[in-house]
Structures are given as C-alpha cells and as structure tokens.
Amino acid sequence: xxxxxxxxxxxxxxxxxxxxxxxxxxxxxxxxxxxxxxxxxxxxxxxxxxxxxxxxxxxxxxxxxxxxxxxxxxxxxxxxxxxxxxxxxxxxxxxxxxxxxxxxxxxxxxxxxxxxxxxxxxxxxxxxxxxxxxxxxxxxxxxxxxxxxxxxxxxxxxxxxxxxxxxxxxxxxxxxxxxxxxxxxxxxxxxxxxxxxxxxxxxxxxxxxxxxxxxxxxxxxxxxxxxxxxxxxxxxxxxxxxxxxxxxxxxxxxxxxxxxxxxxxxxxxxxxxxxxxxxxxxxxxxxxxxxxxxxxxxxxxxxxxxxxxxxxxxxxxxxxxxxxxxxxxxxxxxxxxxxxxxxxxxxxxxxxxxxxxxxxxxxxxxxxxxxxxxxxxxxxxxxxxxxxxxxxxxxxxxxxxxxxxxxxxxxxxxxxx
Amino acid sequence: xxxxxxxxxxxxxxxxxxxxxxxxxxxxxxxxxxxxxxxxxxxxxxxxxxxxxxxxxxxxxxxxxxxxxxxxxxxxxxxxxxxxxxxxxxxxxxxxxxxxxxxxxxxxxxxxxxxxxxxxxxxxxxxxxxxxxxxxxxxxxxxxxxxxxxxxxxxxxxxxxxxxxxxxxxxxxxxxxxxxxxxxxxxxxxxxxxxxxxxxxxxxxxxxxxxxxxxxxxxxxxxxxxxxxxxxxxxxxxxxxxxxxxxxxxxxxxxxxxxxxxxxxxxxxxxxxxxxxxxxxxxxxxxxxxxxxxxxxxxxxxxxxxxxxxxxxxxxxxxxxxxxxxxxxxxxxxxxxxxxxxxxxxxxxxxxxxxxxxxxxxxxxxxxxxxxxxxxxxxxxxxxxxxxxxxxxxxxxxxxxxxxxxxxxxxxxxxxx
Numbered sequence: 001x002x003x004x005x006x007x008x009x010x011x012x013x014x015x016x017x018x019x020x021x022x023x024x025x026x027x028x029x030x031x032x033x034x035x036x037x038x039x040x041x042x043x044x045x046x047x048x049x050x051x052x053x054x055x056x057x058x059x060x061x062x063x064x065x066x067x068x069x070x071x072x073x074x075x076x077x078x079x080x081x082x083x084x085x086x087x088x089x090x091x092x093x094x095x096x097x098x099x100x101x102x103x104x105x106x107x108x109x110x111x112x113x114x115x116x117x118x119x120x121x122x123x124x125x126x127x128x129x130x131x132x133x134x135x136x137x138x139x140x141x142x143x144x145x146x147x148x149x150x151x152x153x154x155x156x157x158x159x160x161x162x163x164x165x166x167x168x169x170x171x172x173x174x175x176x177x178x179x180x181x182x183x184x185x186x187x188x189x190x191x192x193x194x195x196x197x198x199x200x201x202x203x204x205x206x207x208x209x210x211x212x213x214x215x216x217x218x219x220x221x222x223x224x225x226x227x228x229x230x231x232x233x234x235x236x237x238x239x240x241x242x243x244x245x246x247x248x249x250x251x252x253x254x255x256x257x258x259x260x261x262x263x264x265x266x267x268x269x270x271x272x273x274x275x276x277x278x279x280x281x282x283x284x285x286x287x288x289x290x291x292x293x294x295x296x297x298x299x300x301x302x303x304x305x306x307x308x309x310x311x312x313x314x315x316x317x318x319x320x321x322x323x324x325x326x327x328x329x330x331x332x333x334x335x336x337x338x339x340x341x342x343x344x345x346x347x348x349x350x351x352x353x354x355x356x357x358x359x360x361x362x363x364x365x366x367x368x369x370x371x372x373x374x375x376x377x378x379x380x381x382x383x384x385x386x387x388x389x390x391x392x393x394x395x396x397x398x399x400x401x402x403x404x405x406x407x408x409x410x411x412x413x414x415x416x417x
Numbered sequence: 418x419x420x421x422x423x424x425x426x427x428x429x430x431x432x433x434x435x436x437x438x439x440x441x442x443x444x445x446x447x448x449x450x451x452x453x454x455x456x457x458x459x460x461x462x463x464x465x466x467x468x469x470x471x472x473x474x475x476x477x478x479x480x481x482x483x484x485x486x487x488x489x490x491x492x493x494x495x496x497x498x499x500x501x502x503x504x505x506x507x508x509x510x511x512x513x514x515x516x517x518x519x520x521x522x523x524x525x526x527x528x529x530x531x532x533x534x535x536x537x538x539x540x541x542x543x544x545x546x547x548x549x550x551x552x553x554x555x556x557x558x559x560x561x562x563x564x565x566x567x568x569x570x571x572x573x574x575x576x577x578x579x580x581x582x583x584x585x586x587x588x589x590x591x592x593x594x595x596x597x598x599x600x601x602x603x604x605x606x607x608x609x610x611x612x613x614x615x616x617x618x619x620x621x622x623x624x625x626x627x628x629x630x631x632x633x634x635x636x637x638x639x640x641x642x643x644x645x646x647x648x649x650x651x652x653x654x655x656x657x658x659x660x661x662x663x664x665x666x667x668x669x670x671x672x673x674x675x676x677x678x679x680x681x682x683x684x685x686x687x688x689x690x691x692x693x694x695x696x697x698x699x700x701x702x703x704x705x706x707x708x709x710x711x712x713x714x715x716x717x718x719x720x721x722x723x724x725x726x727x728x729x730x731x732x733x734x735x736x737x738x739x740x741x742x743x744x745x746x747x748x749x750x751x752x753x754x755x756x757x758x759x760x761x762x763x764x765x766x767x768x769x770x771x772x773x774x775x776x777x778x779x780x781x782x783x784x785x786x787x788x789x790x791x792x793x794x795x796x797x798x799x800x801x802x803x804x805x806x807x808x809x810x811x812x813x814x815x816x817x818x819x820x821x822x823x824x825x826x827x828x829x830x831x832x833x834x
Contacts, residue, residue, distance in 0.1 A: 011629055013453045015443030016638075018435065022458065026432030036430045037465060039458035041439065048454060055472070072611055073619070106783070107805050112608060132806055153630070155807050210433060276721075282707025283700030286721045290699025293775055293808055301731070302721040304693070304703045310718040310761060344727060358710055391710055
C-alpha cells in the first residue's frame with residue numbers, strides 16, 4: 001500500500017508557513033509501514049487542487065489532504081474532492097448539530113451561517129469529529145482509494161489523526177509490522193555518536209539504524225520489518241544492546257520520552273516537588289515541565305531572576321559572589337538552586353544562569369556559557385556548558401541541560417526521599 | 418511566470434527531515450514576484466522523479482529541483498533530468514578540475530572516483546559553483562523552461578541560490594516589484610475578521626488581501642504588484658486605510674511586529690520594567706519576552722506561581738480570596754499582578770491564572786478559562802478569556818493575552834511614567 005499527502009494553502013506556497021503536516025504524517029505512516037511516495041503543497045485554487053487530486057487518485061491508495069476545510073470562500077478542499085471524484089456535496093443538518101454546534105456552545109460563542117459549509121458531506125463520506133476546532137474532517141472510500149480530509153491547523157490535524165485516522169489505517173494496512181525503537185541521547189553530538197557506531201550503521205539493513213540530530217540532543221531510531229511486532233522487536237534487541245554497550249552513558253530515554261517527561265515521572269514516583277530559578281532561559285525551563293498535563297503535582301514554581309537584584313533579594317544569592325564571580329558563575333548557580341529550594345520549600349532546587357547572546361559575551365565568558373545546578377538540600381551539583389548557536393538555541397540547550405542536571409541528581413538521591 | 422519546486426530525498430518522505438527548501442525558496446520567489454504553484458517531495462526513485470519532472474515541465478516555466486546531486490548510487494537527479502528532457506549526460510573533466518577538485522584541496526582531503534559523477538553535465542547545462550560542498554548545481558534552459566538543480570544540504574542550497582540562481586531569476590523575471598504590508602490583529606477570530614472585510618476580499622486583485630490565522634491571533638497581508646516599490650505602496654495604502662477603519666481596534670502591529678516585540682519597544686521607550694506572575698502559562702509569558710535580545714533592559718523577572726501556597730506566600734495573594742473566589746479568578750489575578758510588582762519593585766506587574774487542561778475544568782470554570790491582569794500600581798485592569806484548544810494552545814493564547822493586557826495598559830499610562 002502506498003500513500004501521498006497534499007497540503008492545501010496559498011500561505012504555504014508564499015512561504016508564510018512551513019508544511020509541517022508532511023513530516024508529521026510521514027513519521028506516523030512510517031510507524032504503520034505504509035510507504036509514502038509524494039508530498040505536495042498546492043494553493044487555494046480549485047482547478048489546481050482538483051488536478052492534483054486526480055493525479056493522486058491515479059497513483060496512490062491512501063491520500064491525506066490537509067487544509068481548506070474552514071468556512072470561508074477560500075476553503076476549497078471539500079468542493080475539490082467532490083469534483084475530482086464526481087460526487088455530490090450536500091449539507092448535513094444532523095452532522096452540523098452533532099459536530100459543530102457543540103463546539104461553539106462549549107466556547108459560549110454563536111456560530112455563523114458560513115459555518116454550515118463545514119457540514120457539507122462529500123458523497124457518503126464519514127465525518128471525523130474535531131474536538132479542537134470547528135472543521136470536522138471527512139473519510140471517503142472511493143474506487144479502492146482511501147481519502148482523508150483533515151483540517152489545516154497543526155494541532156487540530158494531529159489530534160484528528162491520532163483519534164480518528166490512525167485506527168482506520170491500522171485496520172486497512174493489515175498485517176506485517178514495521179516497529180521502531182528510539183534511543184534518546186544527551187551530552188554527545190551527532191557526529192561523535194555516529195563515529196562510535198559507524199560499523200553498525202554501515203552493515204545494517206533489517207533493522208536499519210537512523211541517527212537524527214535534535215536541538216541539543218540526538219537520537220538513534222532502530223527500525224525492523226517482520227511479520228509480527230514481536231519478531232520485529234527480536235530483530236531490534238541485539239542492535240539496541242550493542243549501541244547501549246557503546247553509548248549507554250548518554251542514553252536518557254526511549255521512544256516518546258523527553259527529558260521533561262522523564263523528570264516529571266521520576267518526581268511523581270518520589271512524591272517530590274522541584275522549583276526552578278532561571279536566568280538566561282527566562283521561563284523556558286519551567287514551561288517545558290508545565291507543558292506536561294499534571295505537572296502541578298511535581299512543580300512547586302519558579303522564579304525568573306533576570307536581574308542581579310532579583311537574584312540577591314528574592315533568592316538570597318550573596319552580593320559578594322555576584323560582585324566577585326559574576327552572575328554567570330558556578331557559585332551563583334549553586335546559590336540560586338539552593339535559594340529557590342529554600343524559598344519555595346520544595347525538595348529539589350534547580351538553577352540556570354548563562355549568556356544567551358547575541359551580545360554580552362567576553363573572552364573569558366563567551367556567549368553560550370551556561371551554568372546549571374541542582375540541589376536536594378544536602379548535595380548541590382553544578383555543570384558548566386558552552387553552547388553554540390543562536391539565542392534561542394542556547395536557551396533551549398540550557399533548559400535541557402538543567403533538566404538533565406536535575407535528572408542525574410534524582411537518579412542519585414532516589415533512596416533519600 | 419510560474420514556478421514549482423521538487424525536493425528529492427527518501428529521508429523527507431520518511432519524515433526524518435523536513436523539506437525546509439520549499440519554504441526558503443517560496444519566500445525568495447515571492448520577493449521576485451514569481452508565482453509558486455506547487456511544492457513536491459519525491460523519494461530517491463528514478464521513475465518517480467522522472468514522472469514528477471515531466472509533469473512540472475508541462476505546467477511550470479521555472480523548476481527548482483533540490484537534492485540528489487551527491488556522488489552515490491542514490492543520487493539520481495542528474496539522470497532523471499536528462500531522461501525527462503531526453504538529453505545526454507556526459508562527464509566533463511574540465512568542470513571536475515575547476516569546480517570539484519579545488520574543494521577537496523581546500524579541505525586537505527582526497528576526492529574519490531565516485532565524485533566524478535558530480536561533473537556529469539546534462540545537455541548544454543551551465544554548472545553552478547558550490548563553495549560549501551562537493552556538488553555543483555546545474556542550470557538548464559529547455560523548450561522555454563528554466564531548470565535549476567541545487568544540492569540538498571540547506572546551507573549549500575541557500576548559498577547557491579543567493580550567489581548563482583537569484584541573479585539569473587532577476588534577469589528572466591524582468592522588472593517590477595511585489596510589495597506586502599501585514600496588519601496584525603489580536604482579539605478577533607479569523608472568520609469574524611474576514612466577515613468585516615468580505616466585500617474587500619472579494620473584489621481585490623491588485624492589491625490582494627490574504628487573511629491568515631495565527632495562534633490566538635490573525636493577520637491580513639496586503640500585496641501589490643507594480644513597476645516600483647513606491648507605486649506598489651500607493652496601491653496598498655487605501656486598502657490598508659479601509660481595513661483599519663473597520664478593524665483598527667484589533668490591530669496591534671505591522672509587518673514583522675509581534676506582541677512581545679511591541680511590548681519590549683514600548684517599555685524601552687518609557688524606560689520602564691515589567692515583572693510577571695504566571696500560573697497556567699508556567700514561564701511561557703516570560704520566555705516570550707526573554708526571547709528578544711536586550712530584554713534584560715525591560716524585564717525585572719517573574720514568578721511562576723503554580724501552587725496556591727506560592728501565590729499566597731510569595732505574591733501576597735489573600736488566602737481568603739483563593740478560598741472564596743478560587744485560584745482562577747479576577748481577584749486572584751489582580752492580587753498576583755500587584756504582588757509581583759511590589760515584590761520585584763518594578764513599574765508594571767502582569768499576571769495570568771487559568772485552567773490549561775486537559776483536566777481540571779468544571780461547569781462553572783471550564784478548561785480554557787483564563788484571567789489576565791496588568792497593573793501600574795494605580796490602575797489594575799483584568800480581562801477574562803475562555804480559550805479553546807489543547808493545553809499548549811490555551812497556554813500560548815493566555816500568554817499572548819497577558820502581553821496584550823500589558824500593552825493596553827502601557828498605551829493608556831504612557832504619560833504617567
């Protein structure tokens with residue numbers, strides 16, 4: 001079975017937004033073992049969308065078309081699919097009441113007449129509910145093809161994919177399994193990690209090993225094909241073991257893990273709470289943890305201490321230390337971590353202080369210099385990093401390094417709590 | 418003149434990397450006034466690349482194909498173009514010596530025999546030098562079409578575009594200017610905003626008006642074509658005035674503006690500093706301001722007060738208010754804003770408290786309910802919002818609403834500082 005994706009939207013062709021759907025869907029289809037042969041982006045132009053759909057219907061079994069499901073005149077996808085498949089497009093009052101009206105009721109807003117267009121059904125398509133927006137999707141089986149119409153906003157599209165599309169695809173993709181195992185590494189660059197396993201990368205075909213660089217971290221994806229998931233996992237196991245033997249020190253998680261998710265789970269297991277004192281990351285570290293639903297159980301709060309006087313007055317950092325060692329120093333990082341722990345009366349205090357750039361660096365303290373510290377009240381561990389990249393990259397890498405610093409401390413102090 | 422882009426590489430179809438070329442080239446082509454009708458990504462498969470090229474040669478005057486110019490068996494783009502155009506592919510020793518050998522010499526490395534493939538010329542194509550890698554590009558005029566073959570690594574592609582392709586395109590695209598003006602709106606949905614200017618959207622062709630939805634905000638891009646930039650701006654001005662007459666209340670900025678950038682500039686002009694008290698946004702609000710280089714001049718710091726006891730102990734929110742009104746309430750938001758201003762001794766205090774979800778909502782206080790407050794010590798303004806969307810969306814929208822609340826206060830209190 002092969003598939004292709006069509007993203008509709010003139011804003012993509014103008015470069016205003018990236019076509020992020022193609023990558024999301026490709027990663028998902030790879031997990032299901034469905035080959036993807038083409039990504040296309042096309043503008044809000046009926047004729048060109050219809051032409052592209054005809055081409056796709058001719059060469060692909062599964063077609064996902066994203067965008068153009070809104071209520072305005074520019075939203076042409078429903079009409080284009082109906083035209084390409086020579087099917088009717090008919091307003092469905094029942095679907096409108098069931099799928100669209102409740103969304104407006106929940107927000108306490110009124111729908112407009114134009115929103116009824118979103119309940120126009122193509123032939124005998126099945127509507128796909130959208131809990132995150134007004135546009136329902138549609139799923140159509142037509143002459144042996146499977147067509148999915150999904151909304152353009154990424155979170156709506158991804159949510160609908162997970163809730164509605166994936167179960168249908170799992171059914172139609174049938175037997176055979178492509179299974180992946182992802183190893184997440186922190187503290188080693190992509191090239192250095194690849195060199196350690198170059199011999200494995202060269203000879204493997206099933207499973208394959210793909211190294212991928214992330215922001216301040218990297219991962220290996222090991223992918224195997226077999227009749228069953230169990231057989232695929234059995235092919236993966238020895239390769240995973242070999243990589244772990246060589247690089248285990250850097251591996252912090254697996255599959256869907258992120259640093260913040262692992263920190264969250266560890267704190268939850270321990271029944272402990274952490275508080276953060278952030279300087280150059282400016283709230284980013286906190287935000288990474290708060291992103292996780294339920295984080296209030298493990299997160300005491302944080303202070304973004306961007307100014308020196310805030311570090312002194314609110315966190316109890318010694319003025320002498322800031323004067324002598326500077327705000328970006330090992331001792332300041334230590335005192336910030338200890339200060340936030342005391343101030344918020346939590347189990348663990350974590351701090352980050354650094355120079356995010358683009359200006360503010362010196363020969364001695366360059367842009368990218370970052371200290372992170374974590375304390376449990378007895379032990380305080382500090383690490384020094386020098387990150388490369390833009391202001392944003394330095395901040396992201398610094399926030400991740402702070403999470404890793406906390407994680408290392410959590411792993412050490414487990415029994416004490 | 419119209420154009421399309423083809424990105425070659427199975428790694429794009431697997432989702433391992435995003436097709437970043439399409440967006441880069443689209444933004445560049447928009448500046449030149451060349452319409453882009455399609456983006457396509459296709460795998461390393463000769464037949465499918467040839468088919469895609471034939472389709473593109475049939476419908477587009479300018480075709481840029483990226484990737485697949487390396488020295489390995491997987492690099493099929495040269496062969497595919499030669500096949501699609503029925504042209505020869507011949508090794509050019511002179512080009513090899515002039516374009517490829519010096520690159521290896523500069524790195525102090527030796528070339529391999531396979532690198533000679535990169536000097537295979539399609540028909541009478543012109544080689545495009547690559548100062549950043551081993552793969553030269555090629556430019557081919559064929560039956561009224563302009564074909565550009567560019568290397569896959571983004572920095573090589575972008576460098577070659579700027580150095581080699583852009584001058585050729587400027588020549589063939591001829592004179593004329595495409596100029597855009599962007600109006601940024603906050604506090605109104607895309608559909609509602611469109612309805613206010615539906616008559617304008619329907620009749621405009623030069624300039625065109627494109628509404629675009631952002632996360633919690635939206636924008637209108639007005640784009641005009643004319644001989645000179647001045648003439649294009651003269652076409653834009655009356656349309657901008659008409660939209661401003663109808664929607665001016667919601668317009669907060671222009672072109673590259675963002676809410677945080679405008680807040681930053683206003684605070685800088687006033688020589689004032691702001692501090693934030695964040696609950697559900699969990700550091701995101703602070704992070705949006707800290708993202709701007711130089712933000713330390715206007716940002717005092719912030720407290721992420723995720724727990725009620727932190728709100729009470731660190732911000733001085735009344736326990737009775739939290740007990741009676743709740744942590745997500747108008748009065749709590751007010752006291753948080755006042756508390757952070759007092760605590761950090763800054764000019765403006767801003768707060769946000771809400772229910773980000775996915776759980777924690779009630780009938781009375783649903784997921785998405787958010788209060789934002791801003792105070793200058795005399796006046797404290799609070800706004801209530803109910804945002805839809807995922808946890809991330811609610812948090813992003815809440816952070817932007819807090820910036821807008823501050824901006825409104827800054828605009829009101831300008832003279833007082």
